[in-house]
Amino acid sequence: MKKVININDHSVLPKYRQIMDSLCFAIENGTLKKGDKIPSINQISAEFNLSRDTVMYAFNELKSKGILISQPGKGYYLATNETHRDEKVFILFDEFNAFKEDLYNSLVTALKGRGRVEIFFHNYNLKTFKSLIYESIGRYTSYIIMPASFDNTFHIISRLPTDRVFILDRLKPELKNFSVIYQDFEMDFYDALVSGRTLLKKYRKLVFIHSGGKEPAERVNGFERFCNEYKLEFQVFNSIDGNRPGLYEAWFVASDRHLVQLVKIAREYKYKLGKKFGIVSFNDTLLKDAVAGGITTISTDFAEMGKNLGDMIFNQKKSVIRNPSKLIVRKSL
């Protein structure tokens, strides 16, 4: 067996780096190949008088880069002949939504050629959330996580390497150690309403359909605050059924099902959208530009969010970014 590990006790390089470099060098010059078993932690630590932890730290780094794989009870094996491994991104979303398509696609584009993305959904099931994260440990180079409505997820997420975790969605104090791209649902709704206040003047009443559950409850606060400050009549319902939309009302809907329902009602009643009846939807997608002549939306720019994520992943700097929403004005308001 040719000697693959070389440690210089007086080098400026930390020992774990020397181990990593030795192995990478062995791969590059062909001494070691994909599938080869490499010396065990015990062997190396004994031969070079290193702590087991030091060797394991090096091996873990290589594992998270996808260069090594480990088999408990057997040993470490080379997973590839490439030493500059691609990014491998773990995404854990709340649920499969049409508007996540843009986010996902722009992230895939941002990583173009340099890695791949695997996407999961916890569907608001904490058990699923937990086990998906636990099973992902050590298998990815970056972790993008949307904890949604879960509280106290720190003890779960903290199992992952802190600087490789990116939290999406809300800003939670318990998760401030990680990089975060968040939306402030209350401010987003409020700001969007303020920016559209001249358009809203023609309506006598604002109605917000908030079905509760999965939808961010903070929006209700933003909605009520705006209506109170600007002295507008308003109502919050959890469903359209039983609430007949009237003329000179502007309705705000979060779910696409409600949007379709509302568009159909407006068509049936022959309400002129944007004139005598307003519709605003959350989360912009391609098709909303074409729905009923164009639906005004309140939405973050998911494509930019994906681009930001891509940058953060490559540039390795921790940051907390608010991804603001905008009112995207179309004919329906």
Added chain:
Amino acid sequence: MKKVININDHSVLPKYRQIMDSLCFAIENGTLKKGDKIPSINQISAEFNLSRDTVMYAFNELKSKGILISQPGKGYYLATNETHRDEKVFILFDEFNAFKEDLYNSLVTALKGRGRVEIFFHNYNLKTFKSLIYESIGRYTSYIIMPASFDNTFHIISRLPTDRVFILDRLKPELKNFSVIYQDFEMDFYDALVSGRTLLKKYRKLVFIHSGGKEPAERVNGFERFCNEYKLEFQVFNSIDGNRPGLYEAWFVASDRHLVQLVKIAREYKYKLGKKFGIVSFNDTLLKDAVAGGITTISTDFAEMGKNLGDMIFNQKKSVIRNPSKLIVRKSL
């Protein structure tokens, strides 16, 4: 004797777990039944180069779960037909598409409470496709795979337990060993056109935007066949740009981007949709009902597809089902 044990040397799963899973699979799909004698420890350890203890560890685990019983000097026997395992479904789609939402959601609903679904996308990258499948081996109870445009995937997919694999999309002769829910893109388009032929009479020309690449090429055949048989003028473009839509034309578009583009052009030109200008889109989604007063679509029922999948997964029977498309008539034609 059918092969019931499957061991992947480089799986993340420990070998004793793989043995356990293999046997549970065999019970679930009926290969093994209550009272059956299973291969001896010695046989398995010899065949798969495993330690006797590893095999016995797996058997002991199953014994403590009440799934196996042993008789010293004779062998191990199945004690029950129940494995008490949750379904864990692996889905490998081609790409993240809005219209897959329905499919995914209806499958999740069909499995309600009895398991979970993990979804991946290969984005038409064969390397990704391959490694996602390899890494999934032994970790799921069912595998739903959409090979899309890939050829010669049999050698990859056949690593999975044949009767736990469900192929979606096209019917490929090489994959006839597996359960398949397929679409016949040529017939689907042709049949939909035939069923809408009276609606099509008012148009002088049919135009199909087929951007190639990811979209099924078979559609072009169906389109041309219909137009020839019914003696209609037709054209196939790969993009809208540079091709000015004219009055009394019906345009067929696959991508939502093209759909939005076309709706906007029609609005700009003041073409009356469904009267003097027709638009038909593929793959029905919730919002298309509301786009421009309702877009006529050619689409399979994704919700039913998901329900069918759920049934197949629970009922454990191999089947080849064609999931036909229908013309869903709305105002745009």
Added chain:
DNA sequence: TCTAATTTGTGCGTATGTATG
């Protein structure tokens, strides 16, 4: 009845990776 082969079952030792304090 004896024997040989095969099976389960038990005990002990060794080596490896993993997790925690």
Added chain:
DNA sequence: GCATACATACGCACAAATTAG
């Protein structure tokens, strides 16, 4: 960096039950 406990994997020796010849 060290110590400890634990999980996984492999190997060997031997006892006891079963079966086939």
